[in-house]
Amino acid sequence: MSPPSLPMRRRQLISDTASFPSRTQTGTRTETGTRTETAALYTPEPWGPGLTETFMTTMEEISKLTYTTEIVLASNEVTTTGTTTGTTTSTTTSTVPTSTSNPSTDGLCGAANGGTVCFGTAFGDCCSEYGYCGDTSGHCGAGCQTDFGTCSPSGLPVSTDGLCSQASDPSGMTCEGSAFGDCCSEYGYCGATNAYCGTGCQAAFGTCT
Known part of the structure; x- marks a missing residue:
């Protein structure tokens, strides 16, 4: 019987100085193309007749009135001359400390x-x-x-805050001899102008013209 045959093998001896062949792969890959996406367009419908809205703004102006009350301070020496009907004239002089x-x-x-x-x-x-x-x-x-x-010939207490007659506290104070003026007005304020000494002036609580 003959021995079985073995496949033939190729043996290559490699030495220390042997070199391997290099493997180089070259090539170019090119992809071309166009991709287009189109979004759906929305066109608003036009306004039809009668769909127009008009907005109106109304501005209201409020006026404010400011009232100023004037208190006239008399000078240190106040002289008031009062004239009654006819030809009789009375003069009263009040002195305030200087x-x-x-x-x-x-x-x-x-x-x-x-x-x-x-x-x-x-x-x-x-x-x-x-x-x-x-x-x-x-x-x-x-x-x-x-x-x-200050002194009051009438003997009444002299006003210290510009109020007189029933408007003062205590009630019944006179303007005569006060620093605000010798006349007590219709509304109970001391002063020296015609508004205080004229029509409505309270002679019982000061001098009047």
């Missing part, structure tokens, strides 16, 4: 008390015959010291 640089701090006033003044103090504007500040007829009437406070 300085308040030495106001009373204890309610005492006058030359006997260091020349302190009552005008503008919390005790009252009138300096009595006996040197006390106050607003009563006893302070502002007979004997009142005109150089150290």
Whole structure:
């Protein structure tokens, strides 16, 4: 019996100096083409007759009126001349202290008390015959010291805030001798202009023309 035949093999001997053949692959790949996508178009329908809306804006202007009340301050020496019907003329002179640089701090006033003044103090504007500040007829009437406070020949308390007659607090204060003017107007305000001293002036609480 003969031995089976074996496939033939090719043996290649590779030495240290052997080199392998290089493998190079070259080629060009080109893709061309156009891709177009078209979106659906929407065309709004035109407005038809009668679909038009008109907007109107109305602006309203509001007017504001500002009223100003004027209080006229009398000068230090106030002289008021009142004329009645006929030819009779009466003149009243009231003197307001020319300085308040030495106001009373204890309610005492006058030359006997260091020349302190009552005008503008919390005790009252009138300096009595006996040197006390106050607003009563006893302070502002007979004997009142005109150089150290306001005085009212009528004996009524003198207004310290420009209010007189029933409008004052306390009620019944006179404008005569006050710093605001000697006339008490129809509405209970002291002043020295015709609006205070003319028609409606309250003679019982000040002088009138």
